Amino acid sequence: MAAKSLNIEGYGSIMITPINIKENDAETCDTQGNPVKTKMVGQGAKRTYVNDKGDEIPNNQVCKKFIVEGEPITCPKFTMTKDVPADNVEVIDDASIVYTGIERKFYNVVTDNDKIKDLVITQNKSISFPFTAGMGWKLWRGVLTNWNGKLLLVLCRGDLKKELEKYNEETIEIEIEMIPQNVNLKKMMVMV
Numbered sequence: 001m002a003a004k005s006l007n008i009e010g011y012g013s014i015m016i017t018p019i020n021i022k023e024n025d026a027e028t029c030d031t032q033g034n035p036v037k038t039k040m041v042g043q044g045a046k047r048t049y050v051n052d053k054g055d056e057i058p059n060n061q062v063c064k065k066f067i068v069e070g071e072p073i074t075c076p077k078f079t080m081t082k083d084v085p086a087d088n089v090e091v092i093d094d095a096s097i098v099y100t101g102i103e104r105k106f107y108n109v110v111t112d113n114d115k116i117k118d119l120v121i122t123q124n125k126s127i128s129f130p131f132t133a134g135m136g137w138k139l140w141r142g143v144l145t146n147w148n149g150k151l152l153l154v155l156c157r158g159d160l161k162k163e164l165e166k167y168n169e170e171t172i173e174i175e176i177e178m179i180p181q182n183v184n185l186k187k188m189m190v191m192v
Contacts, residue, residue: 077136101156
């Protein structure tokens with residue numbers, strides 16, 4: 001996406017570019033990696049998947065074909081996370097990904113488990129693990145952390161630090177005229 005110029009009166013101009021999560025391009029396919037297409041059936045607009053021959057593919061056999069490091073990988077939908085195996089759990093001292101994650105979701109956490117409370121609240125450590133929710137195609141890094149003395153699960157995708165490394169320190173100077181903004185914008189900022 002193109003950069004936009006922003007003039008901050010009394011300070012100067014800046015260029016802004018959004019940093020977004022780039023989804024991996026994926027082709028919808030069957031379990032063998034053959035492409036499938038969606039087809040709307042009936043008046044209730046039920047969506048089904050069909051192959052090139054017109055045969056219907058059951059939803060539990062619909063996959064996505066991702067290209068990872070130049071290699072095609074066919075993946076079924078991941079099931080929603082209910083159990084996290086011990087070898088996927090990592091205790092971390094630095095939970096900065098909570099602040100630098102480009103896309104985040106927050107969950108309040110309540111538990112009677114004294115081990116988790118001691119580790120996260122008392123020792124101020126965080127517990128990190130892979131997490132899948134929703135439709136099953138997005139993978140998150142779950143971070144169970146201390147937020148002002150309460151347990152908070154933060155799902156993170158992307159790392160702002162890594163994305164910023166792609167930009168260099170070149171200074172760009174540009175001037176544009178600004179149309180005066182409505183004074184209500186400043187007042188509404190309090191609501192956000």
